[in-house]
Amino acid sequence: MKVIESGNVAAALGVKLCRANVIAAYPITPQTPLTEKLSEFVESGQMKAEYIPVESEHSALGVCIAASSTGARAFTATSANGLLYMHEQLHWAAGARLPIVMCVANRGVGAPWTVWNDQQDSLSQRDTGWIQLYAADHQEIIDSVIKAFYVAERTSIPVMVCYDGYILSHTHMPFEVPDQEKVDAFLPPFRPGYALDPDKPANLNTVTLPETRNNIRGETAHGYMELRYLLHEDMRNAIDVVGEAGQRFNDVFSSSGTAYLDMYKCDDATFVAVAMGSLSLHLRVVADILRDEGIKLGIMDLKLYRPFPDKVMADALKGKEGVIVMEKAISYGYAGPLYSDICSALYTHAMDESLGDLPFIYNYILGLGGRAIRTTDLVDAIRPICTGGAAKDQPAWIGLKL
Amino acid sequence: MQSKPTILTLPEEEFVHPGNRACSGCGLGIAYRIGLKALGKDTIVVVPPSCLTVLQGLYPVAATKLPSLNVTFASTAAAASGVLAALKSLGREGITVVGWAGDGGTSDIGLQSLSGAAERGEDFIYICYDNEGYMNTGVQRSGTTPMGALTTNTPIFGKAQDKKNVPAIMRAHEIPYVATSCSAYPLDLFTKIEKAKTIRGTKYIHILTPCPPGWGYDPRYTVKVGKLAVETGMYDLYEVENGEFKLTGASRKLLDKRKLLPVEAYLKMQTRFKTMRDEHIKQVQDRINKRWDAYFERFKE
Amino acid sequence: MGSRECGQITSHSEPGPGDGGRTGSWRVLRPVINLDACIPSRRKVESCFICWLYCPDGVITRTIPPSIDYEYCKGCGICAEECPTKAITMVEETSVALEEK
Numbered sequence: 009m010k011v012i013e014s015g016n017v018a019a020a021l022g023v024k025l026c027r028a029n030v031i032a033a034y035p036i037t038p039q040t041p042l043t044e045k046l047s048e049f050v051e052s053g054q055m056k057a058e059y060i061p062v063e064s065e066h067s068a069l070g071v072c073i074a075a076s077s078t079g080a081r082a083f084t085a086t087s088a089n090g091l092l093y094m095h096e097q098l099h100w101a102a103g104a105r106l107p108i109v110m111c112v113a114n115r116g117v118g119a120p121w122t123v124w125n126d127q128q129d130s131l132s133q134r135d136t137g138w139i140q141l142y143a144a145d146h147q148e149i150i151d152s153v154i155k156a157f158y159v160a161e162r163t164s165i166p167v168m169v170c171y172d173g174y175i176l177s178h179t180h181m182p183f184e185v186p187d188q189e190k191v192d193a194f195l196p197p198f199r200p201g202y203a204l205d206p207d208k209p210a211n212l213n214t215v216t217l218p219e220t221r222n223n224i225r226g227e228t229a230h231g232y233m234e235l236r237y238l239l240h241e242d243m244r245n246a247i248d249v250v251g252e253a254g255q256r257f258n259d260v261f262s263s264s265g266t267a268y269l270d271m272y273k274c275d276d277a278t279f280v281a282v283a284m285g286s287l288s289l290h291l292r293v294v295a296d297i298l299r300d301e302g303i304k305l306g307i308m309d310l311k312l313y314r315p316f317p318d319k320v321m322a323d324a325l326k327g328k329e330g331v332i333v334m335e336k337a338i339s340y341g342y343a344g345p346l347y348s349d350i351c352s353a354l355y356t357h358a359m360d361e362s363l364g365d366l367p368f369i370y371n372y373i374l375g376l377g378g379r380a381i382r383t384t385d386l387v388d389a390i391r392p393i394c395t396g397g398a399a400k401d402q403p404a405w406i407g408l409k410l
Numbered sequence: 411m412q413s414k415p416t417i418l419t420l421p422e423e424e425f426v427h428p429g430n431r432a433c434s435g436c437g438l439g440i441a442y443r444i445g446l447k448a449l450g451k452d453t454i455v456v457v458p459p460s461c462l463t464v465l466q467g468l469y470p471v472a473a474t475k476l477p478s479l480n481v482t483f484a485s486t487a488a489a490a491s492g493v494l495a496a497l498k499s500l501g502r503e504g505i506t507v508v509g510w511a512g513d514g515g516t517s518d519i520g521l522q523s524l525s526g527a528a529e530r531g532e533d534f535i536y537i538c539y540d541n542e543g544y545m546n547t548g549v550q551r552s553g554t555t556p557m558g559a560l561t562t563n564t565p566i567f568g569k570a571q572d573k574k575n576v577p578a579i580m581r582a583h584e585i586p587y588v589a590t591s592c593s594a595y596p597l598d599l600f601t602k603i604e605k606a607k608t609i610r611g612t613k614y615i616h617i618l619t620p621c622p623p624g625w626g627y628d629p630r631y632t633v634k635v636g637k638l639a640v641e642t643g644m645y646d647l648y649e650v651e652n653g654e655f656k657l658t659g660a661s662r663k664l665l666d667k668r669k670l671l672p673v674e675a676y677l678k679m680q681t682r683f684k685t686m687r688d689e690h691i692k693q694v695q696d697r698i699n700k701r702w703d704a705y706f707e708r709f710k711e
Numbered sequence: 712m713g714s715r716e717c718g719q720i721t722s723h724s725e726p727g728p729g730d731g732g733r734t735g736s737w738r739v740l741r742p743v744i745n746l747d748a749c750i751p752s753r754r755k756v757e758s759c760f761i762c763w764l765y766c767p768d769g770v771i772t773r774t775i776p777p778s779i780d781y782e783y784c785k786g787c788g789i790c791a792e793e794c795p796t797k798a799i800t801m802v803e804e805t806s807v808a809l810e811e812k
Contacts, residue, residue, distance in 0.1 A: 063526025070485035074492025211472035428783035429729035435787030439767025467730035630788030
């Protein structure tokens with residue numbers, strides 16, 4: 009059924025279709041309408057779930073962690089400083105291997121306060137062990153939420169679905185809402201490996217020693233480092249799971265989304281601009297403008313940020329002359345996170361001869377705290393790079409008015 | 411109406427394995443062991459970082475025979491709420507959810523989530539075992555450390571501030587049941603937990619659990635110190651059911667006796683109070699006298 | 712042999728005694744019960760059992776006579792302190808060890 013609704017409502021509809029059991033909610037701009045919509049679904053009886061209006065974001069994820077440990081399908085949503093407040097719990101949920109799904113309506117972080125969009129909030133959490141998906145439009149939001157529950161429960165790793173605050177959360181777009189029966193076919197009920205149970209007592213997530221140690225049967229049980237390695241190993245394997253989920257999704261819903269990278273006019277492109285989220289769609293306009301000027305620019309929209317699909321990325325950039333990484337976040341004191349990850353991926357796979365010569369890579373930071381991103385500014389920034397313009401200091405910023 | 415438990419009628423089944431890492435003579439050891447007998451097998455326990463975390467054991471061996479969830483320091487009550495929500499949404503009934511947190515994890519870092527859960531009326535039992543300091547990390551002062559107590563971060567003059575009254579804070583939330591107990595009176599604790607299990611809504615039980623290394627006394631005196639705390643009026647045993655206050659057990663007996671032991675007897679047993687001067691001890695005694703004179707007046711027979 | 716065989720991916724502990732090892736080795740003094748002074752042993756009737764009630768580690772049995780699990784008894788002395796007939800005395804562990812030799 010096609011509807012015209014906001015990005016927040018698209019996410020809420022996805023959660024409803026996935027039959028989440030426990031929803032924890034704390035208001036924060038611009039995510040709030042998502043959890044408001046869920047409260048409407050629950051109170052009206054359209055959704056059978058326990059809705060807990062918690063007193064902080066740290067508690068929101070605390071509720072989800074406990075609910076998931078008890079065998080329930082758990083969901084919460086947040087933005088910016090709310091995400092930062094639950095940072096400790098992000099690490100906890102990943103280390104506890106809980107398939108929690110959380111939507112992040114991307115918003116810049118304080119200090120100073122901003123309510124407008126950038127991606128610093130979720131990108132600064134990339135090391136916590138959560139799978140991170142980035143949606144570029146409302147269809148991708150609802151589809152990603154549904155895929156997220158599937159991937160989370162297959163990998164026992166929590167998944168963050170990120171979408172731009174205001175730009176996507178509050179704007180209205182048409183999108184297809186899948187049928188409940190098809191979602192039920194795609195996403196089976198949650199069957200955890202273990203759920204807290206008086207008939208099968210266990211003590212979860214207690215102090216774990218640096219060294220391995222024997223369990224009550226005399227078998228060697230893990231030390232802390234083994235558990236952390238297993239999270240990393242399963243994160244790397246999750247790249248395939250995300251691909252498999254995407255394929256299965258397309259089969260069940262007769263759709264044609266891509267799992268890792270959406271490519272726009274990349275086949276014959278000499279230069280490629282890479283971005284995550286709605287910016288990638290904006291960049292398509294730039295590509296069309298520059299192609300009219302004879303510049304062969306393609307746009308890549310990265311959907312899976314963690315685990316980082318390094319081989320997919322390196323293969324996609326093989327043979328390109330230049331890569332321009334455009335991002336709404338920065339790792340202070342160095343460069344944009346996506347830029348660093350792409351450099352690392354290309355360098356790692358350069359050992360593979362088929363990669364050929366490495367493309368040059370440029371990093372642009374833009375849109376922080378909701379600074380307007382104007383098409384002319386994008387065109388003026390990208391054009392000189394593609395026409396052999398002078399090298400600039402990296403990363404360069406677009407739209408700065410100092 | 412439950413009959414009063416006696417030593418002979420307490421369940422024999424142990425829910426805690428021996429050979430755990432609690433200190434020799436640990437007051438929490440008594441409270442936890444007897445408390446779990448009252449809670450019974452169909453219980454899920456939520457535990458923040460605290461002495462109990464260590465008592466319950468290091469991976470992969472658990473000293474506790476109940477399903478337990480270790481959670482971050484500030485989130486005991488939020489996690490207990492999450493367990494409840496999951497059980498309800500999955501239609502799993504008949505399981506008691508209980509948070510067992512220390513005084514630091516309750517009165518300090520855990521207070522926000524506890525207040526939120528109480529305001530929501532979450533149907534769990536929250537048990538705060540109060541050894542009056544961050545004992546697990548080596549005896550630092552917490553909100554419930556009494557005035558004058560030496561700790562590693564009040565090492566010379568002792569804590570300047572008074573003990574935070576957490577049960578009073580919980581009473582202000584108007585939850586259906588607030589009670590205080592002490593390791594020295596396990597039957598009192600057993601009764602109160604059994605009662606809490608029959609009440610719907612948020613239940614809060616605060617247990618004074620003497621700590622030999624933290625308080626500075628020979629471990630064999632754990633029960634004696636606990637009894638002196640109550641018999642001197644330093645710590646009162648009571649319950650508040652739907653707003654109605656009632657002294658219980660040994661505190662109730664003090665009403666009849668109309669006489670308390672001098673608080674000095676309690677303070678002198680513990681090296682943590684060794685720098686308290688006479689004028690400070692008098693201050694403490696005056697405060698106790700004031701509170702108990704009010705009880706004597708209010709509960710005239 | 713590595714730990715992968717245990718099949719776990721989380722810190723998931725199972726119930727069992729002795730997480731802290733043989734905590735009986737912590738003892739400097741051990742409690743010894745004089746059965747002539749112990750009320751339930753003397754009367755051969757279920758009674759008293761205050762030592763069972765107060766043991767923080769649950770190593771005393773509520774039986775006639777009560778018995779102490781010295782594998783795990785930490786020697787805190789609470790049972791000796793609280794016994795109403797002073798039937799329990801704390802004895803130097805080293806003297807017991809020498810005797811056992």
